[in-house]
Amino acid sequence: MAITIASDEPEYARSPSLVATFSRRLLTDPVTLVAVLYLGLLCLVAIFAPLIAPNDPLAQSILQINLPPSRDHWLGTDQFGRDVLSRIIYGSRASLELGLISPLLAALGGSIIGMIGGYFGGIVDRVVGRLIDLLLSFPILLLGIIVAAALGPGFWNLVMALVLAFAPRFARIARASTLSIRNEPFVEAAVAAGVRHPTIIVRHILPNIAGSIAVLITLWISSAIQLEATLSFLGLGTEPPRPSWGNIIRDGLNNLFGSAWPIVSAGFAITLTVLAFNLLGDAVRDVLDPELKE
C-alpha cells in the first residue's frame, strides 16, 4: 500500500498560541478574569486551610451554640457550637478534591473505553456504543445517586459514584473522535508497518483526542462539585464530622430554628464556585475547541 501524504495537514497543526489566546481572553474579559482570580484564591484557601481558619472546624462547644455572626465567629456557630467560617474553609477541600479528582479519573476510564470501542469497531464497538447511549440517557445526578445509594457513603465510594456518572460523557467523545481518525492515513500506515494496537492507540490516537478531553475535563469540574455537594447533602457523600459544603447544609436543615447562617453561607460558597468554574470552562472551550459549543 502506498503511503499517501495528507494534503490537509494544517488541520492537525497545533495552533502555536493557545496560551497567548487564553491570556488575551483573560485580559479582555473581566468576568473570566474575576472567575480565575476567585478560583486561585479558593485553591489557596483550601491548601492553607489550617493556617487561615480561625478555629478548629470540628471543635464543639456547648456554651456557644447557634451564635449569630460576631467578631469571634464571622459567620456564627452551628448547633454543636462549631465555627461556621472554619467549616466552610475546610469544606472547600472536599469540593475541590472531588471536583478535580473525579473528572480526571472519569476522563481516564472513559477515554480508554471509548478509544477501544472506536478503534477496534465491530462487536466490541456495538456493545460499547450501546452501553454509552444507555448511560447517557441517565442524568448525571441520577447515576450518582444510584451508585452512591448502592455503595453507601464514604470518600472512595463517593469518588466511584462521581467517576461512574461522568465516564460515559468522556467515552462518547473519545469514541467519536477515535472513529473519525481511525481511518486516517497515518493510522493505516502505522497498522501496515506492524505497530502493535496498544502502541497505536497511545502514540497516534491519544494525542489527537487529548485536546477535546482536556476541554471536557474543565467543563465537568463544576458539575462534579455540584454533584459532590448534592450527594453529601443527601448523606451519601462526604461523611460527617468531616465538613463539606453539602453536609453543612444538611446539618443546617436539621437546625432550622437555630441558625440560618450555615445554610446560607455554604450554599453561597457552592453557587459562587460552580459559577466561577462554569465561566472558566466556557472560556477554555471557546479558546481550545470552538466546535464543542453546543
Add this chain to the structure above:
Amino acid sequence: MWKYIGLRIVDAVPTVILVLSLVFVALRLLPGDPAQVVLGDNATAAQLELFRKQMGLDAPLWHQYLSFMYNVATLRFGRSLVNGVPIIQLLAVNLPYTIQLTIAATFIGVALGIPLGVVSARHRGEPLDDVARIFALLGYAVPDFYLGAIFLIYLSLDLGLFPINGTGSGLIDQMHHLVLPALTLGLVKAAFLSRLTRASLLEVLSKDYVRTARAKGAREGRVIYRHALRNALLPVVTGLGLSILATLSGSVAIELVFGRPGIGNMLIGAVETRDYPVVQAGIIVFALFVVLVNLAVDLLAIAVDPRIRVR
C-alpha cells in the same frame, strides 16, 4: 406512523432488560458486601451468613440474576427490613408524590423557560437578553436544594407564607404544600430550557425560509410564532426528556428539604437505615423511569416533527 410507534415501544423492551441488568451489576458486583453494609462492622460471621441466606445472596450469581429479573417482572420487591411493610405498598404510597412534584416542576420550567428563551432570542444583545443570561448563569450554578432551603427559611419560616413540611390534605392544601418544592425545581429547569430555546430559535431564525417569510412582509411576531418556533422546539422536546429526568433526580434532594414523602425520600431514608431491599426497589424504580420518560419523549417528538413518521 403507528408502525413507527409500535417499533419504538418494542425497542424499549431490550433497553429495560439491559437497564435492569446494569442495576443488578451495580448492586451485586460493585465492591462492598451488602450483608456487611446492612449489619455493620460488628456483625459475626454467622449473622452475615444468615443474612446472605435470607436475601438469597449465597446462591450462584446467575441464579441471583434470574430471580432478580423474575421478581422485578412480577413486582415482588419483598418487605422492608425495618418495619416489615411490603415494599410494593411503600412504592404505591410514595410514587404519586414524586410524580406530582416532577410534573408540577416541569410545567413551571416549561411555562417560564420557553417564553424567556423566545424573548431573549427576539431581543438578542439587548439588556433584556443580558438579564435572561444572568438568570440562566445563576440557575446553572445554584444547587436546587440550596434554593429550596432559602425559600423554606425566608418564605415559610420567616414570613409564614407556606407550610414547612408534609403534603397537606385536600386539594387546596396539597397545592399549597406543592408550591415551593415545584417552584424550586421549576426555576432551575427554566434556566436550562430558556438557553436551549434561545439557541435553537436563533439557529432557525437564520434559515432561508425565515428570510423568505420576512421578504414576503410577514410581521416579526408571525415569523416567530408561525414559522420559526415550531421548528425551534424540536431540540427542546428532545431536551425535555433529559430535563424531566433531571427534575426527577432533583426531586430526591427537594423531597428531603421540604420533608415531602416520595421515592427519593424513601430511597435516602432506606440508605440511612440500611434497608437493603428498599434501596434496591428505589434504584429499580428510578432506572425504569428513565426508560419510560425517554420512550414518552420519543413519541412526543413524533407529534411535533412529522418528518420522523416518514423515516
